[in-house]
Amino acid sequence: MTTFLAFYQNLGPALTLLVVGIFLLAGTVKGIIGLGLPTVAMGMLGLAMLPAQAAALLIIPSTLTNLWQLATGGHLSELLKRLWPMLLLIFLGTGLGTLWLGMGGGHSVVRALGAALLVYAMSGLFLPTFKVKPQGERWLGPWCGLITGIITSATGVFVIPAVPYLQALGLNRDQLVQALGLSFSVSTLALAAGLAWRGTLGGSEISASLLALLPALLGMWLGQALRQRISAVLFKRVFFIGMALLGAHLLISG
Template sequence: MTETFTLLIISATFFLAGSVKGIIGLGLPTVSLGLLTATLDLTTAMALLLIPSFITNIWQAAVGGNAKIIFMRIWPFLCLATITIWLGSTALKIVNPLYLSVLLGVLLIAYAFLNLLGFSLSIRPYNEKWMGLLLGTANGMLTGMTGSFVVPSVMFLQAIGLPRDMFVQAMGMLFSLSTIGLAFSLQKLEFLTPELASISALAVIPSLIGMVLGQRIRKSLSENRFKKIFFISIFILGLFIIGKSAFALKM
């Protein structure tokens, strides 16, 4: 883990992942997991993303000035999405993580494809709380299984009609809490070591540099252009995850 080449790969991975996150508001765990697991195992990659994910998400959650409004609206969803991560993480010792990754990729592709075709999900205010509890639980389980915070949380936050800036800030809040839950679960399962924690801390630097670059690009995008890039990125991430997992399963 301390070889120069490996550290360079980790740095480049988190710079790219941070750039993607800066542009669309998510993707650091998904991109970093997808690239790192080409040379490292899944649980090691999940441990490495913890500190960069937490720091960049805290930053994202703090920007926008709507944190209190967002939290009061979706706190039941946030709580369930966090506390159920440990349930999903138990599957890491039971089920082949590659099968779980394929499932995640399929869900991402379906979500992006429907939105690119013009089919958008909508949750009415009177259904928001119970749907938040249901989808929060599902999101926590999938986070524990795959290390990705995207499905179905992003679907829920989009479906309740948050405008772009609140949407991005809400994702930062959710992902911050999810990172804490994932760190706790990996620690309990003894997948998080002091060495991995140290390397994860160093990976914050390229992640932040990439995120600043990505945020500058996002500010130049219109609302419609942002949505199009967002869903195309989700679609590509899904394809990448499925392709990589399928290749690994054949080996």
């Protein structure tokens, strides 16, 4: 239990409450729109702690909620056959990025996190939905995976360009939700391996991440309950605007 709580004792009560609130909010966002937990968590935690520390906290909540999302849908086998080149390059790109860039504590990492959030938000707000033809998947999928992996290793954000690419494949809603869960699961596990290799994911960080799972799950349940009562389109727009503002703040003040 000492190890379990040591991380939060070092953070202090105010920052601990902030972490709980952030994961509650991030889980709610994921419950409503099916994505956003690591993006919200990394962006908001980046205001108060080092990116590597924030990334360590999200490992277990992100992994378990993504596996939950991945387990539903009934399309896992066909998605693996279709997406394995991208998934493989996500893992390899994260490993390459860990060796090349890593996720240190400098201002450049915070600015990179802000830039990733800003690009993601702008693409969600303004870019039209692209369509990728089947013959284009052979080369575009691996490149998207490689770039996503490198960005993941540097910022802890694994939505660019994987999410726009998956949205462009013409998947139905159930397939897309499951494909996102699959991509995010691979990205999270690759990120965890990179953090462990660099010595920033130990027993206390894993224990602290396990505690962060509770508000994340509560948030997901709340988000799923709210999904039928609010406009998903309006919520997505507000979400992207919030991410844009947060990314701009991190980019300027980082």
